[in-house]
Amino acid sequence: MENQVRYENETSDEVLISRFQQGDNYAFDLLVKRYKDPLINFIYRFLGSQTDAEDVLQETFLRLYKNKHYYKEIAKFSTWIYTIAGNLAKTELRKRRRRTFFSINQYGGEEKDYDIPDDSNNPEQETNTQITDDIIQEAIERLSPKFKEVIILRDIQGFSYDEISEMIKVPLGTVKSRVNRARLKLQADLQHLMKDVD
Amino acid sequence: MNTCDNAKAHFSDYIDGLLTPEEQAQVEAHTAVCAECRTVLQQVTQLTERIHTVAAISASDAFDQNLRARIMGTFPADPKPSYKRTFTFGFSGAAVLAALTFFVLSTFDGSNVETVPAGISGAAPKAQPELIRQDALPHPSLASETLKKDSLKNSPAHVDQKIQLVGQEK
Ligand SMILES: [Zn+2]
Numbered sequence: 001m002e003n004q005v006r007y008e009n010e011t012s013d014e015v016l017i018s019r020f021q022q023g024d025n026y027a028f029d030l031l032v033k034r035y036k037d038p039l040i041n042f043i044y045r046f047l048g049s050q051t052d053a054e055d056v057l058q059e060t061f062l063r064l065y066k067n068k069h070y071y072k073e074i075a076k077f078s079t080w081i082y083t084i085a086g087n088l089a090k091t092e093l094r095k096r097r098r099r100t101f102f103s104i105n106q107y108g109g110e111e112k113d114y115d116i117p118d119d120s121n122n123p124e125q126e127t128n129t130q131i132t133d134d135i136i137q138e139a140i141e142r143l144s145p146k147f148k149e150v151i152i153l154r155d156i157q158g159f160s161y162d163e164i165s166e167m168i169k170v171p172l173g174t175v176k177s178r179v180n181r182a183r184l185k186l187q188a189d190l191q192h193l194m195k196d197v198d
Numbered sequence: 199m200n201t202c203d204n205a206k207a208h209f210s211d212y213i214d215g216l217l218t219p220e221e222q223a224q225v226e227a228h229t230a231v232c233a234e235c236r237t238v239l240q241q242v243t244q245l246t247e248r249i250h251t252v253a254a255i256s257a258s259d260a261f262d263q264n265l266r267a268r269i270m271g272t273f274p275a276d277p278k279p280s281y282k283r284t285f286t287f288g289f290s291g292a293a294v295l296a297a298l299t300f301f302v303l304s305t306f307d308g309s310n311v312e313t314v315p316a317g318i319s320g321a322a323p324k325a326q327p328e329l330i331r332q333d334a335l336p337h338p339s340l341a342s343e344t345l346k347k348d349s350l351k352n353s354p355a356h357v358d359q360k361i362q363l364v365g366q367e368k
Contacts, residue, residue: 032265036257044255054258058265065269131245133252155249180210186249187242194241 008033013077021068028068031077032061038157039085045152046089048141056092060085075166082153083167090145131193139189147182154179202228205235213243 008030016034019027039060044053063084071080140148153164161179165172187194205228211217212225229236 032262036261037254040257040261041255050255050258053255054261054264057257057261058268061265062268062272065273131248136249136252151249155246156252158250176210177207180207183210183213183242183246184206184238186245187238190245191241194244 014073017068017071017077018073021071028065031064031081035078035081036061039081042082042152042157043085043089045137045140045156046086046093046145046148048137052092056085056088059088063088076163079163079166082157082159083169086149086153086167090149093145131190135190135193136186139186142189143182143185147178147185150175150178151182151186155183202232202235205229205232206238209239209242212239213246 011030013031013034016027016031020031036057040050040053040057043056043060044050047053047056060081064081071077140151143151149168150164153159153167154161159167161172161175164170164179165175168175170178205225208217208221208225212222217225225239229239
């Protein structure tokens with residue numbers, strides 16, 4: 001039992017994928033166990049729906065299962081699996097956009113689709129508490145995919161710029177500039193909820 | 199760095215502490231004299247910190263079981279078209295899952311149960327046992343092949359003998 005726990009906790013992702021490639025299916029179990037929560041959080045930020053996020057997450061692990069031999073040791077496993085999940089999430093977004101092509105109320109517009117709280121009398125220290133998780137999620141969803149992707153990887157998942165650059169195959173400078181612009185867009189979107197702190 | 203756009207281009211790095219001392223001083227020099235950029239920087243900083251604290255989402259309890267079923271549905275066996283597996287699996291998939299559950303449960307001894315992780319292998323066992331009868335399987339050979347292929351079964355050594363016997367039929 002102790003050995004089991006130690007194996008689960010201390011075996012690196014790269015060792016696990018290598019064992020899975022050699023036919024050890026238990027290693028696949030462990031990778032799923034290790035990554036399902038971080039990945040669903042990641043995918044959910046794109047889609048805003050738990051059900052859709054679980055579908056995409058299943059597809060992600062299905063790809064891992066099916067394409068295990070495509071993984072090469074030159075990359076970190078985390079980078080590889082996040083790349084797969086991110087691509088699938090973006091594909092799902094594109095499908096949605098096609099489905100809602102004729103819909104008037106599109107994501108990405110300037111219009112706010114939530115009630116703006118009356119914050120005129122709130123003291124400034126409440127600035128952050130009135131911006132709920134849902135408000136942030138909706139604001140992230142209004143970003144275009146390329147900004148959404150980097151802000152999720154950087155500010156939700158906490159990856160370094162180098163890691164993000166590797167994941168989305170975009171030069172480091174571009175990643176940094178996108179994160180900067182994404183943060184400015186969120187600020188522009190939500191500034192009406194924030195008090196001046198001057 | 200005397201224009202607002204120039205200053206704003208460095209806000210992210212400023213917040214992340216990635217600027218050189220000179221660059222940092224330039225941002226501060228601009229925001230000291232430009233009220234608009236000062237407000238933007240304060241709000242971007244606050245928002246970024248706030249986003250870091252957004253509550254994480256977790257996968258549902260049913261996730262492992264759903265994934266297991268989906269993998270079994272996608273990889274029921276080695277592709278041999280003459281077997282019409284794709285077609286037959288559609289009818290038997292639920293039964294196969296139930297059977298797998300049965301075999302998993304029936305082949306664990308106490309120590310196995312203890313060492314099975316709470317991952318996908320551990321997520322399946324709670325199916326209704328009354329549904330799990332061998333004669334409920336329309337395609338036992340398919341079931342056995344699925345079992346042998348099943349990536350989610352962590353201890354192939356514990357597969358019951360009778361599964362192998364069924365598998366030997368083909
Ligand atoms: Zn300015």
